[in-house]
Amino acid sequence: MSDHKSKYHSGQRTCEVKMVGEDGIQRLCGMVCKSTQSLLDHKRRNHSGQKTCSVVINGKDGQQRPCGLICKNASVLWNHKRRNHSGQQTCSLLVIGEDGQQQPCGKVCKNAMELRNHKRTHRKRKPVDVNWGSGLNP
Structure with missing residues (x-):
């Protein structure tokens, strides 16, 4: 099977990453994706672990420092950078x-x-x- 077929025409896949719910109990994510590629994209966006924003900003005291915002995953970090560090x-x-x-x-x-x-x-x-x-x- 070609690489393209195996990624995009592989049938439904379920995310089996273990995560802790808001109630503190560990369970599987369970997200159903239409293909292997969409499952990989889901894992990259949602299960990449905490990320810290390292964009250098000017603080209120005029000193440069890293932003330091802690985001729950890469997708949230990307949105934060797009909204807040996009320049004038x-x-x-x-x-x-x-x-x-x-x-x-x-x-x-x-x-x-x-x-x-x-x-x-x-x-x-x-x-x-x-x-x-x-x-x-x-």
Whole structure:
């Protein structure tokens, strides 16, 4: 059987990694995956063990130090790095300027998470000026 067939067309596989539940009792993971490859991906993402973020950041005292966040597995660490250590991001959503013209927002955020939270402000409903465009403005 070819390598591709054995990885992707091997039939269902069940994860038999032993883990401790929230109740403190040890049991098998039991996740059912569609192929050998998806089982390997599941194990890599979910059973890789604790990982510590080693990205160097500037502390509140101005000194550089490692982030040090402890994550339960590699997948959580990857998400943490993507959200919190992605570098400066600039909002490019179009807004109406004071001159009435569309222009990019331009707010600079320290990371992707802050930018995502900032973009929520653009989704809030704006009050409608009922006289706008009717020629009734003084």
